[in-house]
Amino acid sequence: MGCLACAALMLDRGGVTLYRKESSSIPVEADSICPDRFLGRGPAEIAALPAFYGRRRVTLGDLFEVEGTGADNITVSGDLRHVKKIGLGMSMGRITVTGDVGPHLGAYMSGGEISAEGTAGDWVGAHMKGGRIVVQGDAGHFVGAAYSGETRGVTGGAIIVGGNVGGEVGARMRRGLIVILGNAGEFAGAHMIAGSILVFGRLGGRPGAGMKRGTIVAFGDAPDLLPTFRYACRFQPAFLRFYLRRLGESGLSIDSEPADGHFRRYLGDMNELGKGEILVRDQPQ
Amino acid sequence: MRINGVEIEDTFAEAFEMWGARLIITAHNQRWALTAAQAATGFATSIIGCGCEAGTNDLPADERTPDGRPGVAALFFTTSRQNMEAQLLQRVGQGVMTSPSSACYNGLDAGDTIKVGGKLRFFGDGFQSSKLLDGRRLWRVPVMDGEFVVEESFGVSKAVGGGNFFIMAEDLEAALAAAEAAVTAMRAVPGVIMPFPGGIVRSGSKVSSRYKGQHVSSNTPYCPTIRPLVESALPDGVEAVLEIVIDGLEEEAVGEAMRVGVGASCLPGVVRITAGNYGGSLGRYQFHLRDLVDA
Numbered sequence: 001m002g003c004l005a006c007a008a009l010m011l012d013r014g015g016v017t018l019y020r021k022e023s024s025s026i027p028v029e030a031d032s033i034c035p036d037r038f039l040g041r042g043p044a045e046i047a048a049l050p051a052f053y054g055r056r057r058v059t060l061g062d063l064f065e066v067e068g069t070g071a072d073n074i075t076v077s078g079d080l081r082h083v084k085k086i087g088l089g090m091s092m093g094r095i096t097v098t099g100d101v102g103p104h105l106g107a108y109m110s111g112g113e114i115s116a117e118g119t120a121g122d123w124v125g126a127h128m129k130g131g132r133i134v135v136q137g138d139a140g141h142f143v144g145a146a147y148s149g150e151t152r153g154v155t156g157g158a159i160i161v162g163g164n165v166g167g168e169v170g171a172r173m174r175r176g177l178i179v180i181l182g183n184a185g186e187f188a189g190a191h192m193i194a195g196s197i198l199v200f201g202r203l204g205g206r207p208g209a210g211m212k213r214g215t216i217v218a219f220g221d222a223p224d225l226l227p228t229f230r231y232a233c234r235f236q237p238a239f240l241r242f243y244l245r246r247l248g249e250s251g252l253s254i255d256s257e258p259a260d261g262h263f264r265r266y267l268g269d270m271n272e273l274g275k276g277e278i279l280v281r282d283q284p285q
Numbered sequence: 286m287r288i289n290g291v292e293i294e295d296t297f298a299e300a301f302e303m304w305g306a307r308l309i310i311t312a313h314n315q316r317w318a319l320t321a322a323q324a325a326t327g328f329a330t331s332i333i334g335c336g337c338e339a340g341t342n343d344l345p346a347d348e349r350t351p352d353g354r355p356g357v358a359a360l361f362f363t364t365s366r367q368n369m370e371a372q373l374l375q376r377v378g379q380g381v382m383t384s385p386s387s388a389c390y391n392g393l394d395a396g397d398t399i400k401v402g403g404k405l406r407f408f409g410d411g412f413q414s415s416k417l418l419d420g421r422r423l424w425r426v427p428v429m430d431g432e433f434v435v436e437e438s439f440g441v442s443k444a445v446g447g448g449n450f451f452i453m454a455e456d457l458e459a460a461l462a463a464a465e466a467a468v469t470a471m472r473a474v475p476g477v478i479m480p481f482p483g484g485i486v487r488s489g490s491k492v493s494s495r496y497k498g499q500h501v502s503s504n505t506p507y508c509p510t511i512r513p514l515v516e517s518a519l520p521d522g523v524e525a526v527l528e529i530v531i532d533g534l535e536e537e538a539v540g541e542a543m544r545v546g547v548g549a550s551c552l553p554g555v556v557r558i559t560a561g562n563y564g565g566s567l568g569r570y571q572f573h574l575r576d577l578v579d580a
Contacts, residue, residue, distance in 0.1 A: 177418060196416060213414065235431040238311070238388045239416050239423050241352035242434070246418055256353060275414070 018064040020078025026054045031085040035093030038071035106133045125159040141166030144178045170197045189216045211276035219258045222280045229268030291551040298449045299562035300570040303362045305444025307393035311356035313386035321387040322359045325380030337372040338362045340478030351390040360478045362532045370399040388434040395440030402435035448531035448539040457525040459554025464527040470549035476538040489528045544577040
């Protein structure tokens with residue numbers, strides 16, 4: 001899509017619009033793209049906010065065309081595949097990313113909403129505290145996970161990924177909700193402390209390794225579980241129906257029907273507290 | 286004023302401020318949702334002797350239960366916020382949690398809340414767990430058929446208790462038929478309950494007694510068997526009186542229920558419809574019968 005067409009599209013959304021001037025594989029750190037940082041600033045002041053282009057310190061204006069006002073609604077377009085940290089630490093407002101976006105989207109965010117209309121890189125919503133991130137395409141590894149060396153990751157909010165995700169989704173999460181409509185890679189919920197991970201596609205190997213509490217739900221295919229998980233029962237968890245209905249009511253296209261079935265409950269990881277659960281839905285014969 | 290030949294007395298029902306809560310009780314099927322709700326709202330006819338007034342209410346057609354299973358609404362009314370917490374703890378704990386496949390959710394979006402699931406969770410003996418979504422915390426308590434899901438807090442708000450009207454009839458059969466018709470019609474009004482057995486009370490009371498320590502006594506002016514002995518309120522030809530008491534989460538709901546009920550009870554054999562009040566000096570709300578049926 002040409003630049004002018006994109007600009008027209010962005011203007012229709014209202015608020016501040018940023019359009020990447022040129023494509024490049026050089027990583028950009030753009031944690032300034034955040035409603036909290038835009039608050040009270042006009043286009044010129046927003047364009048003067050700092051960013052990194054590789055190791056070089058630049059401004060947002062060097063990389064993006066900036067138009068409009070209104071910090072609570074930001075639209076970012078263009079080639080963003082190597083643009084990192086959009087929405088880092090945001091506490092309010094809304095960011096819409098119209099294409100694919102790079103890693104660390106919405107890391108440390110505590111409020112507001114990010115909607116990515118394409119794919120996203122690694123570390124989506126790392127250490128998130130609140131708010132909501134919706135990625136319509138695939139996302140990379142470590143969605144909602146804790147950075148290396150940290151003992152706890154996500155402590156609130158919701159991350160919804162429409163496609164597949166890589167490994168270690170929700171690693172060390174403490175609270176919150178992660179919904180994967182596609183497949184999840186290995187070690188989903190590794191060292192999880194609490195919270196919920198719902199996987200509608202295929203759940204990767206070794207889910208819940210080292211988890212203490214929390215819930216991992218496999219609506220689709222599930223692997224053989226680690227031997228440190230023990231079968232508890234087959235039942236119909238009412239809370240799951242509540243979850244899926246609430247998500248559906250919040251405007252997400254999530255079908256609540258999968259929660260109506262029977263689930264096998266496994267408790268683990270017995271090497272840890274053993275109060276975590278993996279719920280595996282009975283598959284239709 | 287007359288409807289179908291039935292006199293609508295120019296008087297009003299006097300109602301009081303109470304605290305109300307609305308719970309949504311769900312279960313594996315409608316039968317067990319209703320069973321749990323009836324257990325929780327049982328023995329809750331009058332605040333005088335039961336600690337609260339409670340009843341079930343069908344869900345409006347456009348309202349789905351929080352977990353999508355069959356369910357009913359249960360409404361509770363008390364004189365204070367503290368009493369509400371005590372009553373719900375007992376009634377949800379003993380009436381809902383014990384009922385197979387049940388779950389219990391808040392059904393009233395109110396600024397004030399009381400903790401119920403947050404206390405009942407201790408029944409789980411350390412194996413309970415919680416889920417937090419959009420600010421609503423659910424407790425999952427392990428029980429023998431799976432788990433009991435109960436919301437941590439329930440909304441409470443100021444409500445209206447004691448809306449009423451009396452059906453004065455030629456005989457018991459006519460009074461009962463009219464009262465039954467009224468209750469059937471009123472049950473379709475959302476946000477109200479008729480807390481007495483089948484929605485109908487025969488032992489209306491007055492707030493005085495000749496006995497020390499007895500605060501209320503039979504509503505003797507309306508008792509036909511002692512008509513010559515008291516200053517009777519019964520017109521000639523009236524041989525039986527039944528009362529319908531209405532509690533509601535909002536004043537408008539109580540008024541609507543009374544309007545529907547009065548209209549439905551004007552059947553053959555009914556002589557007069559009247560209402561109970563204390564001269565307007567005690568209750569905050571007044572529901573004038575003729576204004577309601579004119580509306």
